[in-house]
Every structure is written in C-alpha cells, then in structure tokens.
Amino acid sequence: MKRETPPAHVRGMNDLLPRETPHWQHIERVAREVFRRAGYREIRLPLVEEAALFVRCIGEATDIVEKEMYLFEDRNGDRLALRPEATAGCVRAVIEHHLEREGIQRLWYAGPMFRHERPQKGRQRQFHQIGVEVFGIPTPDLEAELLLLSDELWDALGLTGLVLEINTLGTAAEREQYRNVLLDYFRPHRGELEPDDARRLDRNPLRLLDSKSGPTRALLERAPPLADSLGPDSRAHWERVLELVTAAGVDYRVNPYLVRGLDYYTQTVFEWTSPALGAQSAVCSGGRYDNLVEELGGPPLPAMGWALGVERLVALVPAGRSEGPDAVVIPLGAQAEAECLALLRDLHRMLPGREIELSLGAGSLKARLKRADRTGARRAVIVGEDELKRGVIQVKVLVGARRTDFVPRAQLAEYLVGGIPADPSQ
C-alpha cells in the first residue's frame, strides 16, 4: 500500500490553532467594544473585488498592485482579486450604497487580507486586519478622533511601548508639486542611488523619503522639505491636527520622511510601530484620503481611516491564562450515560454562563478523572449506579483541597453556583 503524501497548508497561509484562538478572540472582543463605545458600526465586505478597483485605489506603481495581488479570472472571464487591503472595498461599498446620504459614517471591519509576499515574522500571505474608516469629515478633529481611538485601543489591551509617527503629505496637487521638486533634486544624483532607489525615482519618487539606503538618506538631508510645498490651508490643517492630538493626550513624533505605500493618501498619514517586532514593526497605520471617493466616481467626500495587523498585535499583547471548564460530567455505565445527557441539558439551561462538558468515550473512572483534571476542570460531576440508586449526584472538587459532596439531583445547579451543598452529610 503506497502512502499518500500528507496534505500541507499553502505557504504563508497559516492555521490558527485552538491554543491561540482565545488570544485572538480577546483582542477582537476588546476592539469591538472600543469601536462600539465610540459610535462605530461594523461593515462586512467581500474578500473578492474586481482587480481594477485595487489598481485604481492603491495605485499602479505600488508593489501591492504590481506584484503582490492574488489575481484570477472567474468563469465569466472577469478579472478578480483577493483583497490586499479593505479600504478600497469599503469606499466602493459607500459609493454603491450611497452611505454618505445617511450622515456621518463611522465604520469598522475585520478580516483576512491577501498579499503574495515572501513570508517572514509578522508577514504572511493571508493576514488579518482590523480597521476603521470615517467618511464625510474634512476637519482636523477627525485626525484627533482616529488617533485617540487607536490609543484607547492600546490602553484597553494593556499595551504599552508603541510609538506614533505622524506626517502630512498635503493635498493631491501639493503632493504632485513636491514630487516634481524631488525629481529635480534627485535626477542629477541618480548615479549615486542604489538600484532599488533608482527604480523608485522613476516610479514613485516620494518613496525615496523613507528609504533606508545610506546614500539616499545622505542626499535627503539637503533635499527641499515637503513642508515647503504646502499651501496655507494645508499648513493650518496640519497645525490644528497636532494641537488636537496633543490635547487628546496622545504622544507622537513628527517624522517628515514618513510616506505611506498607498497612493490614495492626502494630508495626514501616521504609523504606530513597536520596537519589539523586528523588521515588520508597523502595528497600525493609516491616513486621510480626501479625493479617493470622488476619483472612484462617487461624490466629493473626504475620508480617513487606519488598519492594524492582528498577527502583529497578537505578538505584543500578553496572552491570558486559559481556564478549563467549570465542570465535567462523567457517566459510569449505560444507564448513567443516558441519564447524563438530560442532566447536561438541564445544567446548560440553568447555568448559561458556565462551561460544562461531557466526558466522552470509554475509560475507567480513574482515567476519566485524570483527563478531566488535565483540562483544568474545577468540578467533576459523577453519575454511576450507586448515585442513580440513591437519587444523588457526586460532585468532586478538582482544585485546591480534596472534597467530595453528594447532592440531590434537583439541587445540583444551585450547588454548582454556590459550591456549597445544602446538606453536606448527604
């Protein structure tokens, strides 16, 4: 008999095992609650969109669009893509359903994203983001709200040590103007740039600002700053953003070289990073995108959002201690087994908050107790022939001091809540 080669997961698309899911659920629960109390509503978006949507949103000259998208043709011949980020789909949905007519829209989403990159720590091909988008607000109070919201989330998660960097890119026109300024400045030095940066100069000159290459950084020191290309409106907006973020009590560092990899950003951009993460240090980032909705064929509608990487957050938030069930119900013998199913149903009904599980399969009482103990269960509820005859149920305490009580069946739920029997002698 030839042995089949065992199946294996697709590279970069990982299983999330039961020992990790409680940690994830905790983070998701906290995020949901922080969003809820700030007035955000959840939006659920498809994992698949027309490929053209991402090209138009993210920009043709970006790595995401150029080489990281999962592209495929469906049976109709439509060119589709697995979403590499969620803002594009969110904007599409706002336009398609005219959500802007319903007033201010504060939205949040969570789910998997797909990018065909080389996997490494904190970077996988299917990864998960939680994000927020707000539509219809052009004023700097929106920046303050969104930065405060992220800060509140770290707080609620007990996360410290994150660093916020923030910058402004100005309007689309100002950014375009600065692009030309940068081109003029760097062109004579083209030969001094490393190959990657020479390519950036041609395709996306702004990305030179956050280059790590030595020669490029040296040249940047004498490059005209982006701030010089800003008009009075953008300057006023930027200054107010900094005032309000300061007033919100959020610490930040202005980084004039911070640019984001997506083309749709205007005005404020920012990034929360952690020194504990290695090369993939960005935990959360985002910015304003005042022109995107209109560019995609919607109404003029300013907007801003951010997204966080759940895998990276999971790596930073300490994992809570996982607790075992409140009780394990152990039947001994065929008749007890049949009785215990009804008992279990009653207990689930009467103690809805508790985790009470059935001891499944064969095995001696000893073996079952051993198994129950290893799951961390606090009580064993034992039903055998003796108990059936006497009309009681044995409850054995598995934590702390040894203790065994016999409880009339009718009082079992009450006993499990209080932990003390009405009459311990029986």
Place this chain on the structure above:
RNA sequence: GUGGACGUAGCUCAGUUGGUUAGAGUCCCGGAUUGUGGAUCCGGUUGUCGUGGGUUCAAAUCCCACCGUCCACCCCA
C-alpha cells in the same frame, strides 16, 4: 523577487572524523485494590531523519535540486 541560516518523535532537542537495529525529556495511553484526579514508580506507541536524486561497501551525517521555516533586504498591517 534577492541573500543567509536551518529542517531528527505531537512538542523541545541530542546524535562524535560517514559505521550495527536512531536516542533523551515532555506529551499521550495503560498499570500499581473491581468506582475516585494531581505526587511517585513501572510499562507502552512515538519516526517515510523535510522530499527527491547523487557519491560511497555504508548517509540523519557529504554533494545537488526542490519544498518549508526563520532572519535580513524589499514591502507593509
């Protein structure tokens, strides 16, 4: 996509200059009074040595390719 390190039991890892039948701990299962857990003791299963080729009398060990993981570049959440 580029460069480097690594890949032995479910997990963490030993395995000498190539040399008999590949090991430890842990975990899991069973036992030490027929229905009573944790500690201890005893016993048991751990395995295509990542995969496929090659060199050799002989390969976990040396060579090549592929796959995967990790680190960095790149990119970004």
